[in-house]
Amino acid sequence: MVSSVPGFRRLPRAVREQQMLDAAVRVFSRQGYHATSVDEIAEAAGISKPMVYAYLGTKEELFIACLHREGLRLLEALGAAARGGPGSGTDQRLWRGLRAFLGFVAAHRDGWSVLYRQARGQEPFAGVLAQMRLRLVEIVADMLADCSGTPGDAALAAHALVGAAEAVADWVVDHPDADVDRAAERLMATVWLGLRAALSSDRPEPGPWRSDEDPGAA
């Protein structure tokens, strides 16, 4: 078939691997890990099944490779945005990070699906993902730590912040026509005031919402 085209097949290994990963991310994101057979990935990559095994190992390893590639890309985009750029106040770095995060997700829907929708629930991928997510949280926590407050509080706030960002990202993925920047700004607005206040004072006065009773957990 295509093999008659000279110089088309017989690509160097590194290129082939990227092709495979591209195909794998695409197929995994659309069908899910378990609903995807190695045959399908091989077909999507335009090669034969044994090649997949030769290059990227078992299906599980292949998926983890996808996870790593996509995760690193995300972390890099985020790190770069948070580091560089005009202004270095906590708010400004946070804001750039948030925009970068949502922008990346909007531009890499497949990768996002693989990372967050597929990997989250299934071991051993959940573990791998958790690692990377922790790096994310750390980056955010570091930003917030600059702003003072106890480290523990910063960590929890970072968790909450990342969770909120992920929820908005999920929403963005499901609404391709939405205005990502506006969503980012809304989120920032929602969160920043409280964050600053909560983190700046060591021991904030109890919120007015507390009415001192104990509802008891269900």
Place this chain on the structure above:
Amino acid sequence: MVSSVPGFRRLPRAVREQQMLDAAVRVFSRQGYHATSVDEIAEAAGISKPMVYAYLGTKEELFIACLHREGLRLLEALGAAARGGPGSGTDQRLWRGLRAFLGFVAAHRDGWSVLYRQARGQEPFAGVLAQMRLRLVEIVADMLADCSGTPGDAALAAHALVGAAEAVADWVVDHPDADVDRAAERLMATVWLGLRAALSSDRPEPGPWRSDEDPGAA
């Protein structure tokens, strides 16, 4: 054997169904949907496989039944807490809802795992879950709507808020010894100030974090 004990084996259908759902939620939450065989669930429930099929249908239907049961429990706990209780300000209702939510998750770790870690990524469960999650978001959005602001903003804020709460819930599930109430309070503190400000003014001044350049998405 034990079969002479009346009412031990040969239980009525309703009872058996609950036993099965209990077992299923337990096993699914620990092993994940795909890594769990119907045999295992049957064994965990102390009955034979055909009973599972007879009473609750296919593995997929069984999982959806779990989803529904756990989801309804969560929504009920949440609704009850948000409705009743001292004080009816937006902040107070939000606070009670949040505590109820985290409290419920802490008390039903298995259900939470099934609902959020398993179902989220895999169709057709993701669809079912999305429905229920939407109800959750609506409840929260309604609370915020009281607080004025445009409906669209309230919706997005509700998304972010639910996302943050879920992230904290996830964290709580993974840290069984954590102080749930304290986590709830931190989250509330982080979020409330910004929420109130963001929602009360129709068109808030642009955040100070904006420095008008365009970073460009990834």
Place this chain on the structure above:
Amino acid sequence: MVSSVPGFRRLPRAVREQQMLDAAVRVFSRQGYHATSVDEIAEAAGISKPMVYAYLGTKEELFIACLHREGLRLLEALGAAARGGPGSGTDQRLWRGLRAFLGFVAAHRDGWSVLYRQARGQEPFAGVLAQMRLRLVEIVADMLADCSGTPGDAALAAHALVGAAEAVADWVVDHPDADVDRAAERLMATVWLGLRAALSSDRPEPGPWRSDEDPGAA
């Protein structure tokens, strides 16, 4: 449910058995032996599964019971028609038998399906059916034997005749609007002349169709 209607349930055994057989023949004929579950038969008969087992034994025995009942009905109809009636020439008895046969099949489509379409291929039913079919062939062979000719020839002719009749019966079952009597007459016309000629002379002259070569079997 209906059990509150006095005198409705609790039928004598013989009646119940007929009801079950009716239901069984109906369902078997529509769905086939293997595609039919005992549950379905029980439901069609309006009773519970254990009753089926209590009254008519295993599924296999149940099917054989159907086979017997329908087969005997057919043989009786046929025998009666062949015996009684105006005229006792071989042709007249054959004609009456044929009409009775086709008439019976047209009036008992379900039974015919069970007998011939289901049972024919599957042991151990094929054996049971073969027995009954043999009785049929014998009846026909006896008619023909009257007409002289060697017994062996009569037997083979009877086989062929029964086969032809069955094919027409099959055709009749699949064409509910067809004129059964006309079909019977056509068949009789097709067959009778040759039969009489073939059977009356002990050693008929070789047919004109023979051109003495040997094609050899495929």
Place this chain on the structure above:
Amino acid sequence: MVSSVPGFRRLPRAVREQQMLDAAVRVFSRQGYHATSVDEIAEAAGISKPMVYAYLGTKEELFIACLHREGLRLLEALGAAARGGPGSGTDQRLWRGLRAFLGFVAAHRDGWSVLYRQARGQEPFAGVLAQMRLRLVEIVADMLADCSGTPGDAALAAHALVGAAEAVADWVVDHPDADVDRAAERLMATVWLGLRAALSSDRPEPGPWRSDEDPGAA
């Protein structure tokens, strides 16, 4: 082991498919469709079960493949015999066709069983078989049509004729020692006179067997 013999294992697909079909026809014919497991066929073919699925699809598709192969063989043998050969009178072609038919059945007992004993009663095979049987009937009807008579009568006569031939074929399969040619001749003798008479005259006089009464169908 034997694996050093080249070309022994690892056969090309086409060869394997024929092996499978051979095995399948053999086993299906002896045990029946439902009593046969795919495992058994794989074993009989000397390969593993997944190969069967990979090459020939589901059990149902496999059976249909058998049906097609055997049916086409039969039709070809029949067509060839009917076409070529000395003499082209209706009787001579009929005679050659009949001999070819019975000869084929005697030489391919397994195929015959699969085709006619198994497929006849069970959907969806019955449908497939009906198609092929129709082709058979058409071939015969065409022969008879040459001989004049109305088309409708020829069709019915063809049905009857095919039915008679099938019955004799069935009898031949069950009597391996029988003289096939003699059976063919008997059948031809039985049928030809009547056929010629019935078809040549447009409206034959009513048979002498009719005595105008109505027996009434059971």
Place this chain on the structure above:
DNA sequence: GATGAATGAGTTTTCATTCAT
């Protein structure tokens, strides 16, 4: 007599994975 509850045993089907060429 009648039935809901229960299961042992079996079947089809799929898939990740590996040889041999």
Place this chain on the structure above:
DNA sequence: TATGAATGAAAACTCATTCAT
């Protein structure tokens, strides 16, 4: 390098059949 051929292992699902009430 690259692939068609091949399979071990396991899972979902069904059903005839039997208890215990």
